[in-house]
Amino acid sequence: MISKESVAHVAGLAKLAFTDDELQQYTNQLDEILNMVAQLETVDTTDVPVTTQSIHLENVMREDVAHNDTKIADLLENVPTKKGTLIQVPSIIDKEDD
């Protein structure tokens, strides 16, 4: 049984915030999913390697050549707020701490 406190800890890692009700709901749902996943424990995986790439490619190399294909103006097109060619963000120091 995963605890509400563990789920709150994971939410912090994932940079997500939940209300208390949402946290309870996600705790219940994750618990149900983890119960389903627990069946994997019954599989004998002794000496079985992991698969993270299904077509067995490894160490794909290419020449280290610099490209300059994208204009700065294009890269800034979707920035929510900017000043000149800089991305504008809120102050990093908490306003209450000023």
Add this chain to the structure above:
Amino acid sequence: MTYLKQDLTSVHEALVNGSQTASSLLKATYANIEQVDADVQAFLTLNQEAATKQAAAIDEAGIPADQPFAGVPVGIKDNIVTKDLKTTAASKILGNFMPIYNATVVDKLHAAGAITAGKLNLDEFAMGSSTENSAFQTTKNAWDYTRVPGGSSGGSAAAVASGQVPMALGTDTGGSIRQPAAFNGIVGLKPTYGRVSRWGVIAFASSLDVVGSLTRTVKDAALTLNVIAGHDDKDATTADIPVPDYAAKLGQSIKGMKIGLPSEYLGEGVDPAVAAQVQKAADQFRALGATVETVSLPHTKYAVAAYYIIASSEASSNLQRFDGIRYGFRAEDVKNLEDVYVRSRSEGFGPEVKRRIMLGTFSLSAGFYDAYFKKAAQVRTLISRDFDQVFADYDFIIAPTTPTPAFKIGEKVTDPLTMYMNDILTIPVNLAGLPAVSVPAGFVDGMPVGLQLIGKQFDEATLLQAGDAFEQANDYVDQIPGGAN
């Protein structure tokens, strides 16, 4: 212009013999979309202005007789980026996102003369099996507007099945092309992992995601793969092996082929009426001269558990980039930088996306990695080995695409686990990186059922040959949906 009784070949003929121009075809296509999509709601964004210019340019240059896509309007799933055409992944967090480049598959289609008619609805970030997880609208099944179109490529499937476009691109991470194709009575091709470039595809699970097609016929799937397949310098996970002509073996006899029918895919949880259609299909393959024998894929029952750990872990990593800084939704009235991240993500992502980020972050977190992610990645190896053993003796595998026909809108969306189990017959293919195609295999209670053909890695040609032979032996492709009925 409705494409209900058309395929790429018939459309191309009309363009070559001059009974249509690219411009007149496009205009008629939009007129039909306006009418049909008022009910189906497959399109999120139309590309009318740019498409009209593109059609005029193609008419000016002339339609080459050897380019089946020249002047043909197509749909693109909205998690595939299109330059200067809004691309949202059906998420609020990308609600106003305007890509500055095209995905490789889009460039390839355009180079072949295809015209992007518009962008198609999906489950947010392709996470879901019903397209109900879209932040924007609920797409309807082309056969019954009270039912889901499947997902996550539900918009792509419904648009093709309702005759709005002859081909739409989709993506398939755990069944997201094949399941909606089955639910809408059309052909859905998921190529081998690495056969088609993922450059410009908004990442969900990078070791599983594949781009493929939704079409009315198997031949159209082959013609599409001819255009989109191949190595891409911009995607290091694409395979650097030659691309054959996937239409070359169509029409050839499948006599002597050996087909495996896995017992695990016809067991518990599979609607007996669906299983009966698959047995009927097996008999048809026998009548075509192939042998069909029962085989076993013993680790099938662990696939859903392994998949949800692996796919969610990769998703939690991929979706870290959505932080409200460089692009996408940024929450207002934030106090500090941490607040930008947390509030933008919390307000920008929908519930299912958050659920997967949470499951993935948990699976990768300190103390749980070995028990969850590593274990799932080992089980993935066992699932691949099951397939390897069968393919040592058989040319391909047949199975149902889904356990049931399309379910009702609202029926499963509140119960994530039930929704996940719906993907049990499509997920193993993604874990093993195999190609598979879903072809229409008849009807249960008036709703379409899909037959899934699963092949060896990079052997799409055999699947398409066999799928085409099955299609020719039936009249399912001639059945026309009537969603309002």
